[in-house]
Amino acid sequence: MGSQRASILHRSPWLGVANLTGGGSALLAEWLTTPGASGTVLEVGVPYALTALAERLGGAPEQACSQATARALAMSAYERARALLLPEQQAQPLFGLAVTASLATNRRKRGAHRAHVAVQTARRSFDARFDFSCTRAQEERALVEAIWASLADALALPLPHRADAPTDRTSSGASAAWQALLAGETRAVPLRTAPADPPALLLPGSFNPLHRGHRAMLSIAENELGCPGAFELSIANVDKPLLDFSSLRERARPFQGARAAGDLWLTRLPTFIEKARRFPGCTFAVGADTIVRIGAARYYNGERGLRAALRELADLESRFLVFGREADGAFLTLSALKLPRTLRALCQAVPETAFREDLSSTQLRAAQRGQR
Numbered sequence: 578m579g580s581q582r583a584s585i586l587h588r589s590p591w592l593g594v595a596n597l598t599g600g601g602s603a604l605l606a607e608w609l610t611t612p613g614a615s616g617t618v619l620e621v622g623v624p625y626a627l628t629a630l631a632e633r634l635g636g637a638p639e640q641a642c643s644q645a646t647a648r649a650l651a652m653s654a655y656e657r658a659r660a661l662l663l664p665e666q667q668a669q670p671l672f673g674l675a676v677t678a679s680l681a682t683n684r685r686k687r688g689a690h691r692a693h694v695a696v697q698t699a700r701r702s703f704d705a706r707f708d709f710s711c712t713r714a715q716e717e718r719a720l721v722e723a724i725w726a727s728l729a730d731a732l733a734l735p736l737p738h739r740a741d742a743p744t745d746r747t748s749s750g751a752s753a754a755w756q757a758l759l760a761g762e763t764r765a766v767p768l769r770t771a772p773a774d775p776p777a778l779l780l781p782g783s784f785n786p787l788h789r790g791h792r793a794m795l796s797i798a799e800n801e802l803g804c805p806g807a808f809e810l811s812i813a814n815v816d817k818p819l820l821d822f823s824s825l826r827e828r829a830r831p832f833q834g835a836r837a838a839g840d841l842w843l844t845r846l847p848t849f850i851e852k853a854r855r856f857p858g859c860t861f862a863v864g865a866d867t868i869v870r871i872g873a874a875r876y877y878n879g880e881r882g883l884r885a886a887l888r889e890l891a892d893l894e895s896r897f898l899v900f901g902r903e904a905d906g907a908f909l910t911l912s913a914l915k916l917p918r919t920l921r922a923l924c925q926a927v928p929e930t931a932f933r934e935d936l937s938s939t940q941l942r943a944a945q946r947g948q949r
Contacts, residue, residue, distance in 0.1 A: 580607045582725055582736040587613030590669050591732055594620045594654040594661070596633060599642055599678030600692060603721045619661045622654075635817035639942065642679040644693050644747075645824070648704055650675030651695035652818040672732060673697040678720060681713040691744075692720050695821075696731035699759065701750050702822035703731035705743035749823040758812055758845050759819060765844040765855050767807075768832055776842065778806030778898075780862040781852065783814075785824075785942065787831045787838055790934035795839060797932055798862040798898050801925075806862070807840035808832065813847040815876075848876075850886050853895040860896040865909040868899050868924060872916045887919040897924045903935045 586608075595618075597604070605621055608614050624630045630646075631637045633653045638646040655673030662671070678692035695704035707723040709716040719740070726740035730748070757763040780795045791808070799806050810828060812820040820828075825843070832841040846852045849861065849871055863871075870876060877883040897920075901910040911926035 583611035593672040647693035647695035655697040
């Protein structure tokens with residue numbers, strides 16, 4: 578039993594984990610019924626339920642079948658592969674494979690029948706969209722061919738397939754510095770030439786996408802503190818997969834070129850304690866919602882952990898410039914927030930008269946989806 582292409586994959590040095598949702602399960606039969614599967618397949622997951630998908634991603638996705646979800650699932654699979662490696666396997670190359678699909682079913686579906694296939698390795702992020710219009714059985718067969726085509730492309734292996742060309746395709750290699758971030762070998766790198774001194778002012782964010790509110794916040798913070806600042810984008814987020822290279826490249830694009838939005842530091846610093854340790858004495862420009870989370874005990878395993886973290890922030894001479902944020906129809910400023918006294922002593926408020934911007938990245942992403 579098995580297949581020629583599965584044999585080729587199993588004879589290669591690649592080891593991987595797969596997350597498949599919405600379709601593509603026939604691939605697993607090819608993988609697992611071909612001799613040598615135990616030398617390639619570390620684990621497979623089929624998170625069909627939204628709750629299962631949310632467990633993989635650290636929260637419910639904005640869309641279950643999407644490019645973003647496939648990329649995040651592939652990174653989740655890649656990180657899982659790293660965690661499952663045995664000591665004697667450390668030198669072998671790893672991949673994470675993900676499929677999110679919306680195929681023909683027994684009910685009428687909104688939108689195109691489609692699948693997003695993503696593959697993550699230490700050096701590259703790959704994803705492709707494939708569109709279908711036939712019966713469920715035909716779409717399942719076509720999807721398996723599309724997955725093999727994507728693996729052949731991403732892993733540079735001669736894997737036979739009969740897939741049509743994808744509707745869309747992205748393949749992003751990474752610089753040595755970005756690869757080191759993914760591997761955890763470095764914690765922070767500037768997007769462009771490193772400044773002589775570390776930044777004294779940082780505006781952390783996901784910048785998905787960057788918008789006028791971010792730019793205004795940094796400009797106001799620079800004027801308030803009298804020093805130049807920079808943006809900070811962490812590829813690590815608590816309880817979520819790392820950011821893949823393609824998404825990182827897209828978010829970094831506004832910070833490059835002659836009309837750059839400003840300097841950007843790329844980091845692997847998911848918490849403010851980690852940011853403060855890497856950038857001691859730094860002032861962080863944050864929204865009111867963020868400063869509330871910094872002062873919440875649940876993020877520190879209880880009150881004792883919170884008190885220790887806040888003492889360390891104070892010892893590292895960290896400061897927070899707090900901008901108001903709209904929440905549930907109200908505009909929250911620092912004065913209205915209930916914060917631990919130690920944290921409040923590290924904060925300075927930006928008044929609503931100086932800054933109010935109700936636009937959010939979430940709203941911008943929703944608008945972009947509506948235009949497609």
